Amino acid sequence: MKELSRQARDTLERGLAFDGPSAERRARVKARIIAALGGGAAVLATSSAAAEVASPLAAGAAAGAGKGLAFGSLLVWFGVGAVAGVAVSSVVVVTERARGTQTAETRAAAAAPARARVGAVSSARHGPTLPAAGPGESNAADSDEAASVAKARPAASPPPGLAPRASTASVASTSASAAPSVASPSPAPSAAATLSEEAGLLQRAERALAGNQPNAALSALAEHERRFPAGVLHEERQAARVLALCELGRTAEARALARAFVVKSPDSVLVPRLERSCAGPF
Amino acid sequence: MAAPPGASTRLAVTEVARVDDWSAFYDEHFDFVWRSLRRLGVAEAALDDAAQDVFVVALRRQGEFEGRSSLRTWLFGIAWNRARELQRGTRRRAEEPLPEALPPAAGLDQEQAAIQAEALRFVYRVLDELAPERRAVLVMAEVEEMTAVEIAEVLSLPVNTVYSRVRLARRDFEAAVKRSRAREQGRRR
Numbered sequence: 001m002k003e004l005s006r007q008a009r010d011t012l013e014r015g016l017a018f019d020g021p022s023a024e025r026r027a028r029v030k031a032r033i034i035a036a037l038g039g040g041a042a043v044l045a046t047s048s049a050a051a052e053v054a055s056p057l058a059a060g061a062a063a064g065a066g067k068g069l070a071f072g073s074l075l076v077w078f079g080v081g082a083v084a085g086v087a088v089s090s091v092v093v094v095t096e097r098a099r100g101t102q103t104a105e106t107r108a109a110a111a112a113p114a115r116a117r118v119g120a121v122s123s124a125r126h127g128p129t130l131p132a133a134g135p136g137e138s139n140a141a142d143s144d145e146a147a148s149v150a151k152a153r154p155a156a157s158p159p160p161g162l163a164p165r166a167s168t169a170s171v172a173s174t175s176a177s178a179a180p181s182v183a184s185p186s187p188a189p190s191a192a193a194t195l196s197e198e199a200g201l202l203q204r205a206e207r208a209l210a211g212n213q214p215n216a217a218l219s220a221l222a223e224h225e226r227r228f229p230a231g232v233l234h235e236e237r238q239a240a241r242v243l244a245l246c247e248l249g250r251t252a253e254a255r256a257l258a259r260a261f262v263v264k265s266p267d268s269v270l271v272p273r274l275e276r277s278c279a280g281p282f
Numbered sequence: 283m284a285a286p287p288g289a290s291t292r293l294a295v296t297e298v299a300r301v302d303d304w305s306a307f308y309d310e311h312f313d314f315v316w317r318s319l320r321r322l323g324v325a326e327a328a329l330d331d332a333a334q335d336v337f338v339v340a341l342r343r344q345g346e347f348e349g350r351s352s353l354r355t356w357l358f359g360i361a362w363n364r365a366r367e368l369q370r371g372t373r374r375r376a377e378e379p380l381p382e383a384l385p386p387a388a389g390l391d392q393e394q395a396a397i398q399a400e401a402l403r404f405v406y407r408v409l410d411e412l413a414p415e416r417r418a419v420l421v422m423a424e425v426e427e428m429t430a431v432e433i434a435e436v437l438s439l440p441v442n443t444v445y446s447r448v449r450l451a452r453r454d455f456e457a458a459v460k461r462s463r464a465r466e467q468g469r470r471r
Contacts, residue, residue: 007460011404015406018398269327
């Protein structure tokens with residue numbers, strides 16, 4: 001097959017050499033997924049898929065039917081559903097996994113010589129993602145930790161639950177404790193724990209909002225602000241506060257907050273949600 | 283926990299996934315997913331949401347991952363589907379903001395950083411000229427270096443068809459590079 005010209009290849013290589021999300025975005029999206037999957041009412045959900053998943057999840061957790069492996073584990077993390085002492089485990093079709101692994105290996109072996117060499121811009125060559133100047137200290141801590149976690153793992157590790165594990169030691173260690181891992185006393189809280197706490201607070205606010213308890217929402221948001229002033233979910237916090245103020249009929253305050261938000265973050269995905277609130281249109 | 287009643291010997295309880303696993307999975311693949319969505323033409327303002335969707339879908343469908351493809355190919359397939367859904371809702375964007383460049387690499391002076399940012403904008407301007415599927419094929423073949431078999435899987439196409447699609451994608455990309463360069467030079471004059 002005809003390869004790309006030098007000019008076209010340069011365009012790709014040079015253009016994409018430093019392409020990627022900032023550390024702040026990485027941390028923020030993670031926190032939002034956690035908040036959405038944790039069974040929150042997703043009042044602020046801008047993503048359809050997340051909203052779609054959020055409520056069945058909560059229902060499933062209540063019934064103690066932790067079917068989804070990773071969903072289940074996220075719930076355990078938050079202690080949602082796990083308080084009932086439900087150890088979330090998963091059943092996997094072993095033969096299918098074995099077959100899949102074998103096929104993958106065979107393919108890899110066979111693909112080496114047969115592989116159509118269709119390009120030279122390997123993503124590895126794109127270099128490390130550049131750290132963003134993160135505004136929040138929690139961001140920096142998270143991305144550092146995240147980076148070291150990622151490095152410690154094999155290059156192509158499958159998602160949780162898919163990995164053909166050699167050891168089942170983790171079964172015993174996790175299934176025994178239904179308590180969320182964040183609750184375990186640890187001298188240095190992991191970045192993941194911090195993130196889940198932050199997401200948990202926002203989730204509490206969202207649930208309160210969904211349950212028509214705007215005052216409870218405001219107090220959760222105040223706690224969020226106190227503990228995570230520059231947290232990855234600070235935009236979500238401000239938006240939730242606007243909605244809570246609307247619920248309370250404090251329209252002037254809601255409008256002032258919303259305007260400040262729009263001035264500061266005009267491109268935020270939350271702007272349309274605020275437009276539709278009592279504070280909008282802008 | 284014991285296997286559910288009725289489970290045959292084909293079924294076995296294996297492990298309890300831990301959130302650490304999910305967290306590490308996310309950390310390992312987020313940049314790839316986000317970057318792929320951008321390269322597939324998802325608008326800047328929709329990128330974070332789209333990446334979130336891809337991870338949620340991946341979690342939901344993890345049982346469907348059969349190991350036939352690599353994990354990256356599988357995730358790329360989900361990203362492609364999401365990008366297509368988003369394209370259906372919106373028309374082609376002409377006045378979209380240009381891709382936000384990352385903070386310049388450490389050690390680069392201002393001029394070098396500007397060159398880097400311009401190279402990024404340029405490649406996206408070129409990619410924006412391609413039809414969505416051609417663009418996806420080009421990214422898979424030339425950037426991600428996927429095999430024809432992998433590309434076929436993402437697009438649900440016969441492998442034989444993929445070769446001609448790759449050829450067409452390269453041709454379109456070459457032409458778009460030439461056009462864009464000519465335009466830029468015309469503007470500079």
